[in-house]
Amino acid sequence: MRIAVCMKAVVDSQARIELDGDGNLRQDQLRFEVNEYDLYAVEEAIRLAESDEGHVTVISAGTADAVQGLRKGLAMGAADAIHVDCDPDDLDASGVAAVLAAALHDGGYDLVLAGVESDDLGGSQVGVLLAEALGYASTTLVVGTNEPVDGAMQVRRELEGGEHANVQVQFPAVLTIQSGINEPRYPSLKGIMAAKRKDLAVKGLADLGFDGAPARRVESLGLTIPPPRELARMLEGGAEETAAELVRILREEEKAL
Amino acid sequence: MDWKLTADQSMIREMVREFADAEIAPHAAEWDRRKEFPSATFEQLGELGLFGMVVPEEWGGAGLDGTAYCLALEELGRVDASTCVAISVTNSVYCAPVNKFGTDAQKDRWLRPCASGQWLGAFCLSEPDAGSDAAGLTTRAERRGDDYVLNGSKAWITSGEVCGAMLVFAVSGEVAGKPEFSAFIVPREHDGVAIIHREEKMGLRSSCTNQVGFEDCVLSSDHLLGNEGDGLKIALDSLDGGRAGIAAQSVGIAQGAFDVAHSYLQERDAFGGPIGRFEGLRHELGRMAAEIRAGRLLYLRAATLRDRGLRNTRQAAIAKLHASEASNRIAYQAVQMHGGYGYVTDYDVERFYRDARVTTIYEGTSEIQRLVIARAVLQSATGA
Numbered sequence: 001m002r003i004a005v006c007m008k009a010v011v012d013s014q015a016r017i018e019l020d021g022d023g024n025l026r027q028d029q030l031r032f033e034v035n036e037y038d039l040y041a042v043e044e045a046i047r048l049a050e051s052d053e054g055h056v057t058v059i060s061a062g063t064a065d066a067v068q069g070l071r072k073g074l075a076m077g078a079a080d081a082i083h084v085d086c087d088p089d090d091l092d093a094s095g096v097a098a099v100l101a102a103a104l105h106d107g108g109y110d111l112v113l114a115g116v117e118s119d120d121l122g123g124s125q126v127g128v129l130l131a132e133a134l135g136y137a138s139t140t141l142v143v144g145t146n147e148p149v150d151g152a153m154q155v156r157r158e159l160e161g162g163e164h165a166n167v168q169v170q171f172p173a174v175l176t177i178q179s180g181i182n183e184p185r186y187p188s189l190k191g192i193m194a195a196k197r198k199d200l201a202v203k204g205l206a207d208l209g210f211d212g213a214p215a216r217r218v219e220s221l222g223l224t225i226p227p228p229r230e231l232a233r234m235l236e237g238g239a240e241e242t243a244a245e246l247v248r249i250l251r252e253e254e255k256a257l
Numbered sequence: 258m259d260w261k262l263t264a265d266q267s268m269i270r271e272m273v274r275e276f277a278d279a280e281i282a283p284h285a286a287e288w289d290r291r292k293e294f295p296s297a298t299f300e301q302l303g304e305l306g307l308f309g310m311v312v313p314e315e316w317g318g319a320g321l322d323g324t325a326y327c328l329a330l331e332e333l334g335r336v337d338a339s340t341c342v343a344i345s346v347t348n349s350v351y352c353a354p355v356n357k358f359g360t361d362a363q364k365d366r367w368l369r370p371c372a373s374g375q376w377l378g379a380f381c382l383s384e385p386d387a388g389s390d391a392a393g394l395t396t397r398a399e400r401r402g403d404d405y406v407l408n409g410s411k412a413w414i415t416s417g418e419v420c421g422a423m424l425v426f427a428v429s430g431e432v433a434g435k436p437e438f439s440a441f442i443v444p445r446e447h448d449g450v451a452i453i454h455r456e457e458k459m460g461l462r463s464s465c466t467n468q469v470g471f472e473d474c475v476l477s478s479d480h481l482l483g484n485e486g487d488g489l490k491i492a493l494d495s496l497d498g499g500r501a502g503i504a505a506q507s508v509g510i511a512q513g514a515f516d517v518a519h520s521y522l523q524e525r526d527a528f529g530g531p532i533g534r535f536e537g538l539r540h541e542l543g544r545m546a547a548e549i550r551a552g553r554l555l556y557l558r559a560a561t562l563r564d565r566g567l568r569n570t571r572q573a574a575i576a577k578l579h580a581s582e583a584s585n586r587i588a589y590q591a592v593q594m595h596g597g598y599g600y601v602t603d604y605d606v607e608r609f610y611r612d613a614r615v616t617t618i619y620e621g622t623s624e625i626q627r628l629v630i631a632r633a634v635l636q637s638a639t640g641a
């Protein structure tokens with residue numbers, strides 16, 4: 001089985017997010033890490049490949065910040081990596097899907113795994129649009145996989161409210177992986193040292209047949225930080241004091257009791 | 258000198274940091290309270306390759322350089338000095354000498370399983386009556402036919418009761434009226450080896466520190482590491498590697514203490530606001546940060562020299578002396594900043610304070626480091 005896993009460098013959740021006067025992110029404060037959902041996808045791919053002598057390729061479209069994540073994927077056990085070198089700010093979700101599809105389409109993959117969403121932008125689009133661009137089947141919110149049988153696989157999807165649905169998907173397919181499907185491994189020291197001997201191919205957009213970045217059809221206009229809400233009120237003191245104060249507020253001020 | 262870490266070194270530090278924060282930090286206080294050696298966590302550490310980090314891959318190790326190794330120790334020391342010391346011992350003073358001085362057959366038998374994470378190694382130099390004065394050790398290895406017979410007792414052996422094998426130093430003869438020392442690889446499960454006692458300690462309480470006895474312990478000659486008479490050379494060389502590691506551990510403890518103190522200064526209010534606004538405490542925080550950074554640069558320097566195949570006796574001793582003394586000052590001050598809360602076991606800072614204490618004692622006391630440094634400085638044309 002040949003599996004590709006899409007990985008994205010996202011803004012480190014611990015990093016300070018600040019906007020400049022024009023509503024743009026101040027880049028100087030940012031640090032990047034691998035999108036957490038993608039680590040579940042890498043782990044799932046490696047497990048599937050391990051039981052089947054398969055081959056896992058990790059792929060990321062982005063600036064040099066993407067390389068760190070790819071190296072982590074290689075250290076966890078992927079066999080090789082593709083870095084599509086581009087500025088993701090030039091692309092919308094369908095543009096990202098288009099460049100990933102161009103890099104993957106002749107790879108003969110049975111499965112392409114991606115995280116359900118990215119920790120930073122949370123659009124949940126790239127996996128599905130990638131399936132469309134490749135002409136693959138797709139299923140989302142996957143929380144369990146099974147051994148493939150006759151070019152198809154049964155997977156478990158998470159439904160609203162925590163229920164599960166079992167579905168069968170034909171290969172080739174794109175699955176978007178939900179967190180909690182597995183416990184991603186720590187890369188071993190040997191894995192880290194072996195990663196640098198593995199093939200990490202760098203491809204520019206021109207190598208993939210694009211004449212510049214595919215035009216954005218969804219344009220980001222700017223970011224805003226919501227104004228702090230005035231409604232919350234913190235009561236200070238011990239349990240007895242705060243309970244008494246809470247009852248007083250509910251009775252006298254809010255007239256709720 | 259280029260201080261930028263390589264991609265591998267950063268990634269290794271990152272991995273150990275993540276592991277330490279997720280798998281060790283949440284339990285370290287409990288292990289300490291129960292004096293429990295966390296075997297399951299060590300199994301994981303072994304699988305990840307932390308028992309023989311600098312051992313080449315052909316012998317089951319990860320083939321790291323000493324710099325990456327020290328960075329890993331700092332990350333472990335930052336959350337749990339007990340875990341860190343067992344990792345330091347198995348790497349610096351068991352695997353490293355067996356790798357450097359062992360034959361292929363010895364490495365296959367006694368290095369590969371350790372480096373690939375099956376068991377920990379231990380180092381038996383100190384004795385009840387010989388610590389700083391290691392040449393005063395009295396454990397004897399007598400020749401009997403082709404074998405050696407070991408008799409004597411060793412003190413303060415880190416991981417004694419949980420190791421798979423230990424490197425044991427003993428008097429194997431006399432040359433010109435002076436004792437001659439040799440090093441032996443001794444499996445723990447070997448006739449004549451007994452774990453006599455586990456010490457009750459002020460700190461490092463989840464690490465096992467044992468007295469180990471040898472009584473008519475018969476070893477075939479393939480247990481001899483290097484040549485007869487190489488013992489002291491092997492011990493001193495191991496300690497040069499070990500000391501950079503203990504410096505890194507000390508910096509880790511200091512960083513752990515610094516981090517909790519730093520947050521506490523923002524959280525704790527007195528006289529109408531957070532105590533971090535008091536200049537007296539800010540001065541201390543600045544001093545702590547400077548001492549930590551200096552310690553880190555010193556151990557990186559010592560490790561880098563050794564990575565380049567250069568002798569680093571003086572630099573390792575300087576790194577160990579500074580970092581261990583500084584970690585005690587920093588842990589002391591971090592407790593002070595916590596006031597009464599620093600003195601109770603509910604807060605990690607109390608454990609950091611107890612754990613820091615040993616760093617100026619083992620792998621050569623501060624007094625011995627000063628002697629080593631002074632000797633090197635007096636011999637060298639360039640001085641300090």
Ligand SMILES: Cc1cc2nc3c(=O)[nH]c(=O)nc-3n(C[C@H](O)[C@H](O)[C@H](O)COP(=O)(O)OP(=O)(O)OC[C@H]3O[C@@H](n4cnc5c(N)ncnc54)[C@H](O)[C@@H]3O)c2cc1C
Pocket residue numbers: 346379380381382383385386387388389390412413414415416458461466615618619620621622623624625628
């Ligand atoms: C938790 C722990 C773990 C340890 N793990 C190991 C281990 O795994 N393997 C191992 O072999 N050992 C281990 N040790 C032993 C440790 O290395 C020794 O305790 C240390 O070397 C000091 O020896 P000592 O205790 O005999 O003190 P001594 O040598 O008796 O020293 C007593 C005091 O005299 C000072 N002193 C001695 N000589 C001089 C001098 N020439 N000039 C000035 N001052 C001097 C010392 O600095 C010290 O202050 C461990 C110790 C501890 C506490």
